[in-house]
Amino acid sequence: MRTPLVFISGASQGIGAAIARTFAEEVPHVRLALVARNVKNLEKTARACAKAGAKAEIFGCDVANAASVELMAAEVASRFGTPDVVVNNAGAFTMAPFVGTSLAQFDDMIAVNLRSAFLVTQAFLPAMLKRKSGDIFFMSSIAGLGAYPNAAAYCAAKFGVTGLAKVLRAETKDKGIRVCCVHPGATWSPSWEKSGVKPERIMPAEDIARAILDVHRLSRRTVVEEIVLRPQLGDV
Numbered sequence: 001m002r003t004p005l006v007f008i009s010g011a012s013q014g015i016g017a018a019i020a021r022t023f024a025e026e027v028p029h030v031r032l033a034l035v036a037r038n039v040k041n042l043e044k045t046a047r048a049c050a051k052a053g054a055k056a057e058i059f060g061c062d063v064a065n066a067a068s069v070e071l072m073a074a075e076v077a078s079r080f081g082t083p084d085v086v087v088n089n090a091g092a093f094t095m096a097p098f099v100g101t102s103l104a105q106f107d108d109m110i111a112v113n114l115r116s117a118f119l120v121t122q123a124f125l126p127a128m129l130k131r132k133s134g135d136i137f138f139m140s141s142i143a144g145l146g147a148y149p150n151a152a153a154y155c156a157a158k159f160g161v162t163g164l165a166k167v168l169r170a171e172t173k174d175k176g177i178r179v180c181c182v183h184p185g186a187t188w189s190p191s192w193e194k195s196g197v198k199p200e201r202i203m204p205a206e207d208i209a210r211a212i213l214d215v216h217r218l219s220r221r222t223v224v225e226e227i228v229l230r231p232q233l234g235d236v
Helices: 014-026 039-051 066-079 103-131 152-172 205-217
Strands: 005-009 031-036 055-060 085-088 134-139 177-184 226-229
Touching: 005 014, 005 103, 014 031, 014 039, 014 205, 031 039, 031 066, 039 055, 055 066, 066 103, 085 103, 103 134, 103 152, 103 177, 134 152, 134 205, 152 177, 177 205, 205 226
Parallel strands: 005 031, 005 085, 031 055, 085 134, 134 177, 177 226
Antiparallel strands: none
């Protein structure tokens, strides 16, 4: 039986790295296409996954750049073939009130969080449709379900991700493609280290990764369209 190919953007740290490690540890001989701009950190993730038994390849790429995504997708196809799982995890967060959000900040949040998911999915979807199978995960946020003060650009981007996932689900549900939109609350990543927030108030990235793996493992007769995960003690 052919081992699955799992594509993960934003795999250099945080949730993306946790997803890669979880698949490596739980799915024997899984093949991983790991993507991010930070190649040095990607190499660390790949080594951890290889140690767990995965075949992990890294691809340095700015997934908000159309030309870069096109080249990366061609390289992934050349080395591995068509992904069985696409995890659109790349993203970033910048806080600013609406009146204090510059056009550059707004454009950056849209590019990193929303444009990237569109470009990556568009790059791999035709081959997945031709094969008539595949799982596509979009990493939105609870900020893609409800408004957050001082996060105008981020919320706009994540609401866009949520909408993009819903449209793709509607268009592909009879074509063998399962689409799931993930909405995590505060999840541990290096960006929280200097926040002053106690770790017990923040979800471990491994829990998000586990949820994604569990959804992927369901029978092909079932799709989880959305996952909402929040810290047990409430929003930070």
